[in-house]
Amino acid sequence: MTKSIFVAICLFVFFCICTVSAQKKRCFTDEHYAKQILKDPSFEHNRLLKEAEISRILNGQKNKNSVSVTIPVVFHIVHNGDAVGVRENIADARVLAALDQLNDDYSRMNSDVGNTPAAFASLAGSTDIQFCLASVDENGNPTTGINRVNINTLSNVNQADCWEPDYISDRIVSPLIWDRDMYMNIFSLLNIDYVEDGECMKNSLLGFAQFPGGPANSDAAVHAYYTIGSLTMPNPSGEVYGFGRTVTHEVGHWLGLDHPWGPGFGGCNMDDSVADTPNAFEPTYGCPNFPLTDDCTSAGSGLMFMNYMDYVDDQCMNMFSQGQSNRMMASISAFRPNLLNGGCGANDCPETLTTTSNTISSGIYLASRKVSSDGLVSSNSDVRLTAKECVAMDVGFEVQNGGRLTVDVVGCN
Ligand SMILES: [Zn+2]
Incomplete structure (x- = not known):
């Protein structure tokens, strides 16, 4: 191979990798919510009512129901017939790795905790929330907490269709979801699409989740399969998004967190209702050097772009703030109190x-x-x-x- 051909191939591969990464939308939770409340205004009303309760909890006027919680999780792995461990039919070990990353991130035991800039380290928070794979299913039978489903067994689901969030919620999440009052439902899908200007953008979205207070049959966190991984077991198909932080981010939404720039894109006049996350005008992508400022946060330590609720690459995010941690715990008390009695069957070890x-x-x-x-x-x-x-x-x-x-x-x- 001549040097020029080799260089051309390298440039082509580099271009493709960059293009694939750049085309991905990180999260569609806000857009999905906007469509949901148009169909069901009670969702927004319910959130506003609960917001007052969350404020009372955060202000200490109402005690938290529990100091810690372990949430049973069911991973729904939606595949197209590939063998277990192949491509979208991700192996159990990788699911366990993603769960480990989730627990590490929520307890601030993540191995990259040292990457948090010193200016923000004192604001970093460890939640009292952990996650375990469910050991008992809805019918009381033993389960691994990993539910593999071939899409051919689902009615009205075709791989060629546009798998935008509404389609996924109605045709995949709804028929498969386990009781949201007992489990957190995490979905891993072949791909997630969205519609822009009437065109289906195939395989262009990493994930989305439903905020607390919405319909029971779509109350889940949904992810493209290649985002399921961890820092120690990254998903090779996920490129910069293969290290499990999409799950950390979407579960944050499921527990009531907004993006640092607030709901929607309201510029500097909107925020995330969390006092210790600096205001942001818009998402930050890639992996910028610290500090980084914008029109909302133009001086000092600047943006907290390494926050899990921002859009930077997986290996560049490493913290929740203490305010976010408090808010997630208050959200569980306000919206999901049954989960405070959760766990995965402690003191029962027959196997x-x-x-x-x-x-x-x-x-x-x-x-x-x-x-x-x-x-x-x-x-x-x-x-x-x-x-x-x-x-x-x-x-x-x-x-x-x-x-x-x-x-x-x-x-x-
Ligand atoms: Zn998001």
Whole structure:
């Protein structure tokens, strides 16, 4: 291959990658909400009524119902028949990775916490909200919390159709959603589209969510499959959006957060009703250097563009503010109080992953409710144990030769 052809190919590939990234809209929650309240004005009325209650909670006039909450999650993986682990039919391990990222981000245990500029670090907040995969379904049967659905089993759904948010809500979310008073419903789809000037923009949207207070049959956070991942297990199809932060962002909407520039695009006269997030004129994209200012925030530390509710690349966002954290918790009390009694079945560990030969391989363990060992268990490399309910390790459990042991305990009292 000649050098000039090689350079031309590189430029073409570079152009394509940049173009694909640039064409994606990060979030359609505001646009979706605007259409929803036209059809159902009670949604907006309900939000305004609850806003007063949220203010009372935030002002301390009404106590929060709980100091912490663990929300059961069901991941609906909508696929077109690909094998599990292939493309849109994402593997269980990747779902677990996205859940880990969500928990890390909401507890400010994210590995990139050090990237928060010093000027904003004191404003950063850790929520009292965690998430676990549901272990019991709506009918009381055991579940992995991962619901795989072939689109061929859904009526009136075709891959060639324009999968804009209304279509998705009516034809995919509505027939599949689990009771929103008991679960947070996360959807992973082949693609999400939107309509602009009468034209369907195929596969051009990363996600959207429904704000609290809306219809029960569409109360979900919806994502393109290639955004499901984490910092440690990025989705290779997601490019700069493959690190799981779309889920963190959309769940923020589902818990009542607006974008930093406020609902809609009202310029400097609108904000997100959160005092410690600087006002912003519009979204920030890419990965700018700090500080960055605009007409609304023209001096000092400038924009908090690294906030999860902005539009920067996944690896450039790393914080909620304390005000946002307080608001999400107040939103649960006001809109979703049943979730305060949630969890994923603590103190009930009938299924056990037993180790054999006193060795355990490096990897992620996720199929069991309980991981236990009563003897020496060794591994020469990293081991990650994830049990949905309990992890029990007796004396002698260790990882040798420099390997690291990571244990995820979700919903275990
Ligand atoms: Zn958004």
